[in-house]
Amino acid sequence: MKASVVGFPRIGRLRELKFACEKYFRSELPAAQLDQTARELRLAHWTMQRDAGIDMIPSNDFSFYDTTLDTAVLFGLVPQRYRVLGLSALDTYFAMARGYQGEAGDVHALPMKKWFNTSYHYNVPEIDDAAEIALVGTKPIDEYLEAKAAGIETKPAILGPFTLLNLANYTGSRQLADVVEPLASAYADLITRLSDAGAGWIQLDEPWLVRDLDKRDIALFRRLYAPILDARGNSRVLLQTYFGDIRDCYRDVCALAFDGIGLDFIEGVQTAELVANYGFPQDKVMFAGLVNGKNIWRNHYAHTIGTIAALRGGTRAPIVLSTSCSLLHVPYTLEHETQLNDSYRCHFAFAEEKLAELAELAELAELLDRDDPSSTPAAKANAALMGARPDSVDEAVRARVVAVPAGAQTRLPARPVREVIQKKELGLPLFPTTTIGSFPQTQEIRSMRARRRHGEISQQRYEEFLRDQIAEVVRRQDEVGLDVLVHGEFERNDMVEYFGERLDGFVFTRFAWVQSYGTRCVKPPIIWGDVSRPKPMTVSWSSYAQSLTDKPMKGMLTGPVTILNWSFPREDIPVRDTTRQIALAIRDEVLDLEAAGIRVIQVDEAALREKLPLRRSDWQREYLDWAIPAFNLVHSGCRPETQIHTHMCYSEFADIIPAIDAMDADVISFEASRSELEILDSLAHNRFETEVGPGVYDIHSPRIPSEREIGEALARMLDKVAPDKLWVNPDCGLKTRSNAEVWPSLRNMVAAALKLRAQR
DSSP states (O other): OOEEOSOOOOSOTTOHHHHHHHHHHTTOSOHHHHHHHHHHHHHHHHHHHHHTTOSBEEESOOOSSOHHHHHHHHTTOOOHHHHTTOOOHHHHHHHHHHOEEETTEEEOOOOEEEOTTSSOEEEOOEEOTTOOOSOOOOHHHHHHHHHHHTTOOEEEEEEOHHHHHHHOEEOSSOOGGGGHHHHHHHHHHHHHHHHHHTOSEEEEEOGGGGSOOOHHHHHHHHHHHHHHHHTOTTOEEEEEOOSSOOTTTHHHHHHSOOSEEEEESSSOTTHHHHHHHHOOOTTSEEEEEEEOSSOOBOOOHHHHHHHHHHHHHHOOSOEEEEESSOGGGSOSOSTTOTTSOHHHHTTBOOHHHHHHHHHHHHHHHHGGGTSOGGGSHHHHHHHHHHHHOOOBOOHHHHHHHHHOOGGGGOOSSOHHHHHHHHHHHHOOOSSOBOOOSBOOOOHHHHHHHHHHHTTSSOHHHHHHHHHHHHHHHHHHHHHHTOSSBOOBOTTOSOTTHHHHTTSEEEEOOSSOOEEEETTEEEOOOEEEEEEEOSSOSSHHHHHHHHTTOSSOBEEEEEOHHHHHHTSBOOSSSOHHHHHHHHHHHHHHHHHHHHHTTOOEEEEEOTTTTTTSOSSGGGHIIIIIHHHHHHHHHHHTTSOTTSEEEEEEOSSOOGGGHHHHHTTOOSEEEEOOTTTTTTHHHHHHHTTOOSEEEEBSSOTTSSOOOOHHHHHHHHHHHHTTSOGGGBOBBOSSOOTTSOHHHHHHHHHHHHHHHHHHHHTO
16 A cells, blocks of 8 residues: 655754745845755655655645745736836745835735634735736746656645635636636646656645535536646646545545545544445545644554555555645654653654654555454554553543533623723723734844753843843833733743643643744644643733833733644543633633733634634534633633733634624734735624724734824724724734834834824
8 A cells, every 4th residue: 555645844854944034034045045945855855755655755845935825826826016026036926925125115915814724824815907827837847857856756736726716815807717717727737747747646735625615616626627637648636635524525526537536534524424425436546644634643553444444345446545634734753852751752743753654554554455454563562552641630620620600601791881891990092002912032032041941041030031121122112102011921932832831731842843834833732631720820920011010011811722723632632621621721810810900911812713614514513612612711700890802813704703702802803904904894794892903014024014004004994993992903913023123113003093093
């Protein structure tokens, strides 16, 4: 049995791509050297997979920023405002990804949204009237030939046209139906050129197929793929799906002339049932996604081999063992995690270790026709490992969860009553200004954190340094004129990891970085057992910051759903149970902050939308019914005068606005600037009751917004939001920006708010 990988992490073992790109952005690295780094990384990744025994290795899964953006550029979807800058092809690409502000002009970046139900963000393609859709690039061909020259045969992996069209924004007169024919033709050209280059297999990724589809969607899919399949020549085309099952189109897909179909057996709830009920065509190859591409626990060999045995009993089609999705969503390697106790480490498999699992499972599956795989040393070792995973059970935590009364999620009095009380208590002006929480993590701050970690400075010296940083950022916020201040979060390495390190039930890594977007990487903690808070986590920092000003100081916390979604959870414990445990821990922190005199507390739920099921019919029962009450539990014990904020970013929230309102926060801030304030229509349509702060500028771009630009955004907001409901804030936290970008931006933001107040 052959083994296949859908995609591989591109950042490198130690984030080499991140650091090279950031040097290029700072003009410290020439383009040729950046390209050389990329070549070295690609070769290393291909070689590793070949040496691990992977038969079908992906190419074109590399990207300097985002593969969806790569695909848009490949087919000429470069909006006119970027073309007229006159930049190099690489800098035009980065202008689309990050925005640009310089001698050539001033443009915003393309919108950025979450990639289906993952923590990864993609750049939203844009199709304007100037777009001449055609195959204008050669990246997939170049990288296939690059691997071939190194003696490695790969399968070029390309985002499919059906998904690309459904992800795109249409900003001109043309709509989706108007671009089907030229895009299908462009894809056909690519397939022909890859075939001419000698590609044996070509992988087309279509994750949109796992969403709710109707007859029109399926007709569009057929229309797109007819010319593409005709153009394959001597190549074979693999339709790769992931993040769920394709129940709405399974038989239609099987009836088309694909040579292989990739199915997700991890998140695909009905995948096995679909195969059992409708069979699988014998003239196609099934790529069975049975190694989890989104979590870090070791594969349960007995379960996987059992699934393969059942599949082979139900179809005579060839089967290739595959990852369930790209390994982009897990860390690169366990090799550097030397500080992890072996009792933990042996249970984890990052991307490199999953390659070994794939190869080993493929060997075990080969034995099914003539032997019992469970008797082999590999299977026995895995069975022993599965039986040895220790449970971290805290009976007191579990008893507390059970004892939560039915009405504990309801905060009283009702929000309209609280709003009146809070306006009187806080005395804030119209259009109050604030930030989302974090301020720049400078090289000095990162250096001091590292020195403390390595024992080069004492804890006392480190805390003195942090207090100095807090005092300075409070002074500068006062100077700029912000109304509600924050302490800057200088003590925090990450908004989830920081809290996980202070909660029982978590395990941590040092180098297990996962790409979030572009050069931004995160290091998710691992949830090992029952979760509780042994002592206060943030109270001393917030109290100190509040002592420096008479203005309200926000206490900054991360919410239970985001902590869950941005960690690697146990696969054998229901996530709703873990989330409720985290909620009680954060509730304790909220009440301690309130008792310490903190009158405004922000509980971020940036990832609320992230794990929402892709099918609407599953939203309520499988997610919202426990996610929203978990947030309610966090703040339901607060006094009415305590103002609760939350923040959400880079997801599509329009269709769950009623659920967000049901979170019963007092103020909610949203990412809005990159999405052209689209969420405002949904807020108005749903009669959103919560006070709201749509982001007035994009912090993921190095651009400095002007006062006029922010004022125009606020004017648009007031068309949809009542003046007494509107807050003024950036899109997100400012940790990744420089002070040279942050303070001019905030001055312009405050000036725009003051000007608007003066007009009222």
